[in-house]
Amino acid sequence: MKQTISSVLQPDVDRRQFLRFAGSSAVVGLSPAVLYRSATADQPASSVDRPFFKTRGVVLVTKDLREVNWPQIAKEAGLSTIGTHVTPSEVAGFVRSEKGERFLDECTQLDIQVEHELHAMKDLLPRNLFDKNPEMFRMNKNGERVGDWNCCVHSKEGLEVICRNAVYYSRILRATTGRYFYWIDDDRPMCKCSQCRAYSDSDQALILENAMIQALRKENPNASLAHLAYLGTLAPPKLVKPEPGIFLEFAPICRSWAHPLAHTEVVGRETLSHGETLDCLDANLEVFPRETAQVLEYWLDVSLHSDWKRPVKRPPWNPAIFHSDLDTYAKRGIRHVTTFAAWIDGDYVREFGHPKFVKEYGDILLAYGREAGE
Numbered sequence: 001m002k003q004t005i006s007s008v009l010q011p012d013v014d015r016r017q018f019l020r021f022a023g024s025s026a027v028v029g030l031s032p033a034v035l036y037r038s039a040t041a042d043q044p045a046s047s048v049d050r051p052f053f054k055t056r057g058v059v060l061v062t063k064d065l066r067e068v069n070w071p072q073i074a075k076e077a078g079l080s081t082i083g084t085h086v087t088p089s090e091v092a093g094f095v096r097s098e099k100g101e102r103f104l105d106e107c108t109q110l111d112i113q114v115e116h117e118l119h120a121m122k123d124l125l126p127r128n129l130f131d132k133n134p135e136m137f138r139m140n141k142n143g144e145r146v147g148d149w150n151c152c153v154h155s156k157e158g159l160e161v162i163c164r165n166a167v168y169y170s171r172i173l174r175a176t177t178g179r180y181f182y183w184i185d186d187d188r189p190m191c192k193c194s195q196c197r198a199y200s201d202s203d204q205a206l207i208l209e210n211a212m213i214q215a216l217r218k219e220n221p222n223a224s225l226a227h228l229a230y231l232g233t234l235a236p237p238k239l240v241k242p243e244p245g246i247f248l249e250f251a252p253i254c255r256s257w258a259h260p261l262a263h264t265e266v267v268g269r270e271t272l273s274h275g276e277t278l279d280c281l282d283a284n285l286e287v288f289p290r291e292t293a294q295v296l297e298y299w300l301d302v303s304l305h306s307d308w309k310r311p312v313k314r315p316p317w318n319p320a321i322f323h324s325d326l327d328t329y330a331k332r333g334i335r336h337v338t339t340f341a342a343w344i345d346g347d348y349v350r351e352f353g354h355p356k357f358v359k360e361y362g363d364i365l366l367a368y369g370r371e372a373g374e
């Protein structure tokens, strides 16, 4: 079905202004036919029903979901899942609004799964507890308890509060897949108290996650919870083992998207090479199950590729690099793939037109493993 530009924007976005840009909407990236073929056009229904990649997702912020008809875009791209972002309190406000309810209804009607990928600790351990219970909060390098970010993972009472609130938010922000994502605060320090300091950030995060999954499973025995490997937690935990139900989520934010991840000599941000990034992935896959591991990528992340500044730029979408990256992940047994597509919102669509590369992304994912001759 041909996507009309005006149908992409939510009703209160100025469609006339948008239509002015419709004619200039560029096809972003060339897709050699060999790289992807429409699964629905070329494949028998039985194989289309079981794509190699079980999760084919995008992760979006609430502004994107308020302004653009993402359930429809996801459906037409053959995607399985939309993840919301950034914090529990923010997304809870959205899903309780009229637009949020409509978003959830549309996802239900279109059979799009909804998950919530959240930097959560600041919400799960309310900061107003600090005055009365500073021991629940992290200790900084100077030996002071501080209520800014994260928590002390060796505070039993703190963990109880965090677990209670994880369950509370799981009722408001239900994951239709049973997969939950309560990450530590974004790129913020963890606890340096005498009990915590022997544990890396990855180990501290896993202590938290092991407590949360037990609480979530009392509510829903099929619940699972992500361990996010990203920045300070990119290396695997060493002292703590994952409880059943914890799955790896690998987010290689320091890589370069101008080159395939398989080009191991390429150096990305923070002087981390692709080879070192893949070493971290492989080390994590020795700790966490392969079959449930998920990649959280940035191929379509307008916010990252605009350096989190507006006005935004188009993402450097390149189907050939994407396909190579999928090979890199698939050969390690990874079957769950999602990408940030944050900031593809009303402003983006007015400036650049319909984000056609989302369908290319979805088509390649859906057809993966079934290209010509396979």
Ligand SMILES: [Zn+2]
Binding pocket: 138, 139, 151, 152, 153, 154, 155, 191, 192, 193, 194, 195, 196, 197
């Ligand atoms: Zn501590």
